[in-house]
Amino acid sequence: MLAAIGLDEAHESAYRALVTVGAADVPDLARRLTLGEYDTERALRRLERHGLAAQSSSRPGRWVAAPPGVALGALLTQQRHELEKAELAAALLAEEYRAAATEPAVHDLVEVVIGAAAVAQRFLQLQLGATHEVCALVTGNPVAVSALENVAEEQAARRGVQYRVVVEQAVLDLPDGITELTAALSRDEEVRVIETVPTKLVVADRSLAMVPLTSRTAEPAALVVHASGLLELLSGLFESVWREALPLRLTASGIAEARAGGPDGTDLEVLSLLLAGLTDASVAKQLGLGLRTVQRRVKRLMELTGVTTRLQLGWHAYARGWVARD
Template sequence: MFGILGLDPAAECVYQDLVTAGSSSAAGLVERTGLPRAAVRKSLALLAELGLVTEQAETRKRYLAASPAVALGALLAEQRHALFRAELGLASLAEAYRSASADSSARDLVEVVIGAHAVRHRFEQVQMSATSELHVMSEASHEVVAPGESVAEEQAINRGVRYHVIVEQAMLDLAGAFEGLMAHMKHEQLVRVVDRVPTKLVIADRSVALVPLSDGTNPDRGEPSALFVRAPGLIRLLVGLYQSVWQQAVPVRLVEPSNIELDEPQTNPTGLDLRILSLLMIGATDAAIAKQLGLGLRTVQRRVAHMMDLARVSTRLQLGWQACHRGWLT
């Protein structure tokens, strides 16, 4: 919680114990926190250095926590000043960067990023810079960052950034694809599926974008490269491309039941039926569904036939219409 103030988990544990339990000896802290004696002594030294604890002058050394409102408030104020100074330094560096050469304005608007490490780093930066929304197009093949590998993605979601994701059909055949889609659904992210995406793409807040220049399917064409874009005209063009693909894609509406039952119901589909139906609605084949859910192909086909009987239809197209009409996937 207070790592930004210079406290490690052990020191934070010791301080919280002193705040709630009052003054204590080092031995008492060891007993209550369960930390090793050396860790407790190291934490006390750190806390004393930061002004968060004081040592009482008694026969046996005892330690007393300083007021959190005063001590931690001072540290927070110091951090705020440090962040303000960092912002000023950032502005100064940005200005120096822009004036470093005659073509700095063009360099700010469009930049070629070369090398797997550089592309991966810039991909993380684009996601970390987002404050409200990210538009992503993802191919089944990957050259630099595989689906689910980005740490920045989870951090962006936790900040409240809304993801709009388009994935291509072939991704449904990959191991773990269903779980990945379900993870997006849990965070109420919008996901659609299309046969093929024209390119990989990530756009943050409709202001910056990253699009690959290299062909990930042909490793003989040199190391990975990408185009980092800030130019408003190019951003509008990429957003338009994204929206045209989004309109053609099929929305993903997945159901995650609390349990999966194989017993046939009398009047309603089971949780397993709804999972199968969810994948059918985004164009997955019977074989892909069986692979994703760990079922036999015959089991999938039998469950689909059972849902058709429940809906009293004779085709899968009619089943999809009835499923929407009856609210099975709502």
């Protein structure tokens, strides 16, 4: 318990024993600690340097314990002071890092990653570092990273990271394609399908992207793009493909299929309750849904109607006859 102030288990045991008896000579304390007298005296000398023990002035050879409230309080105060200095140093370093990152050098805006193992590792790191959203375009011919062997995806989803994924139709024909996509949908990921995607791509938190590099060699390579105009271009590419793709949903038999169309029965119930003035949390409770599920359904309806606010969504819902006016 006293390791935080620089005492190991042996020295803490010596101090506790000395506190218990109040005062003791080296042989007596050695018996209590089941240590040799040499080791016991070394421990007492260490305690003396920390101000936790002292030799008795009235009885030579006897050691007395310093009052814990005073001695340990002083050590804790010193430790807090050292921690405050360390926190200040960390804050200054963080500020220097932010200042340097504000104007990154051109050569720091991209990284070139070469080799299948290196590309796979960087791909996993990118997802594990995400805190908000991961967007991805997935092809049916993985080279370095298989979309169906992406262990980081499940971990990130459990942390609350939202996934928006567009897969090309060839992915559905892979041996485990439907199974893995069904698992993704069960994790509340948004998945869409399109005939072909222009390139493999993953964008994390709109601050980092990864895209493959074409090469004549057999060795895979990828480009990691940091905040820049190129990153904005790649994010825009994803959004354009996302708008064109069809949502992938589960049928009643549990099979994933891509289809367009209006809202389902649950969507209409969500809309009705929202228009009645209930909050997202109240709607989720009323319908036995998760809060994220309700929010995801509202977001899909907004995309379906091409609106940007919930007020506009309500107007379109009435205009299209999705909810009754009474």
